[in-house]
Amino acid sequence: MSILEVAVFAVLVTNAADPFFCRTLAEGGARCSNGLGVEATGEHTIRFSNFVTVTKLNNGDLAFSNGLTSSRGSFGGYQFSNGVSVRRLAGGIYEFSSGLICRPRLPAIAECVRRPRKPQ
Numbered sequence: 001m002s003i004l005e006v007a008v009f010a011v012l013v014t015n016a017a018d019p020f021f022c023r024t025l026a027e028g029g030a031r032c033s034n035g036l037g038v039e040a041t042g043e044h045t046i047r048f049s050n051f052v053t054v055t056k057l058n059n060g061d062l063a064f065s066n067g068l069t070s071s072r073g074s075f076g077g078y079q080f081s082n083g084v085s086v087r088r089l090a091g092g093i094y095e096f097s098s099g100l101i102c103r104p105r106l107p108a109i110a111e112c113v114r115r116p117r118k119p120q
């Protein structure tokens with residue numbers, strides 16, 4: 001999985017509202033500044049250090065070991081059972097209902113930051 005996917009899933013499994021970043025480690029896996037470590041346990045599965053695993057299924061759906069579920073929202077994104085919604089914007093940016101946006105910064109770094117406020 002890409003480092004951007006790791007960051008997006010980190011928002012979902014922690015219900016994060018504060019900014020953080022994730023980076024790929026040279027020895028394998030990834031580390032996020034919110035304290036989560038991540039390791040690949042299969043071609044389409046990762047396990048976070050909080051013991052939640054996320055698997056990308058063949059049909060594109062996600063399976064979370066903590067029971068988190070999702071459904072397509074009317075706005076073109078996904079609504080998750082923990083109350084978080086997310087949609088993909090142009091440029092590979094993911095926008096969350098919490099006010100975070102996650103985006104790639106470098107090939108090995110993804111950041112999740114507060115959505116900039118629109119000028120009034």
